[in-house]
Amino acid sequence: MKKSVNLNHKIILPLLCAVMSLSFCVSLTWRILGMLFNKPVPMENYTIAYPHNYTYVLNEPDKCRGSAPFLVLMIPVAPHDRPARDAIRETWGQENCVPGVAILRIFVLGLSWGHQASKIQAELGRESREHRDIIQKDFLDSYRNLTIKTMVMLDWLATYCPRASYTMKIDTDMFLNVDNLVNKLLDPSALHLKQDYITGPVIGYGIIRRDQESKWYMPFEVFGGVFYPPYISGIGYVFSVDLVPKILRMSKFIRPVFLEDVYIGMCLQELGVKLTYAADSRYFPRFSVSYNPCSFSQLISTTLAHPHQLPEVWHDFQRTKFAC
Ligand SMILES: *[C@@H]1O[C@H](CO)[C@@H](O)[C@H](O)[C@H]1NC(C)=O
C-alpha cells in the first residue's frame, strides 16, 4: 500500500512538472513566433466603442412600456436579410408562441453599406412601421462589429425593458423550440426568478486562433494565452435580465474583443458569474442537428444545416412533435 503511494508521488510530480514546463514552452514559442512573423495590428481595430457612442436610427421605446415580459428574444440580423426576419416572424419568433406567456421579439441591426444602402434603409423603415420589431443604431453592420451589436442589445434591454425576466440572444440560422425554452428551462410558474443565470452551449476551453487567415484570428497583443475564459457560443445564449446592468457596468473596464460571445464571457468572469451547463445535455447542441421531429422535441436550440428551410421544418415540427 505504502509503496504504491510512493510510486504515485514519483510519477505524478515529475509528470506534472513536465506538462507545466511544456505548456510554458509552447506559449513562449507562440509569443516569440508571433512577434517575429505577425504584422503588428493597429490597436484601434480591436477597440470597440461603448453602445452610448451610437444613436438610434430605428427604435421601439414603447415595446415594453408598463409591462414585464417573461422572455425577450433578441435577434442580431444583417439589414438586407428580410427573408430571415420574415421566416422568424412566422415561426419561433411569433410573440404568442406559448399561450399565457408574454414573449417579445426584437431584431437588432447596424447600418448597411455598399451601393444598395439607401434602398435597404428605406425598405427597413417600411418594415419597421409594419412590424414594430426592429432596433437599429448607426454603426456599420459587419461581422467585426458584432460586439457593438451585442452591447447595443444589452443597452436597449437596460433602458427600455429592465423588468423583463429572461432574454435570449439567438442567431437567425437557428431553430428554437420555444416551448422547451419557456416550460422546461425557465418555468414561468416558478416562485423565484433565476438570478445571475446564463446558459447555452458552453465552451469551457475555446482555443484562441492565431492563424491570420482565420475568421476568428486574434492577435497575441490583444489576447494572450492558449484558451479563452469559459464562454457560451453566440449562436444562442439565455440569461436572466438582472445580469444586463451588471455586464454593461463591467464592460466599461474591459477592453472589447470583436468576438462578442468571448467578450461576454470575459465580463462574466470578471463579475464572478458562473456559466450554467444545461441540465439536459441535449438542450443546446453546439453543432447542427439534422431535422427529425423527435430529436428536435428534446432540444431547445440548434443551428439549422439549411436555414432557408426554417418555415418548412417549423410547420412539420408543429404537426409531428406530439407523435414522439
Ligand atoms: C465614446 O463615448 C465615451 C463617453 O461618452 C467617450 O469617452 C469616448 O471617447 C467615445 N469613443 C468614441 C470612439 O467616440
Ligand SMILES: *[C@@H]1O[C@H](CO)[C@@H](O)[C@H](O)[C@H]1NC(C)=O
Ligand atoms: C464598426 O462600426 C464603426 C462605426 O460605424 C465603423 O467606423 C467601423 O468601420 C466598423 N468596423 C468594421 C470592421 O466594420
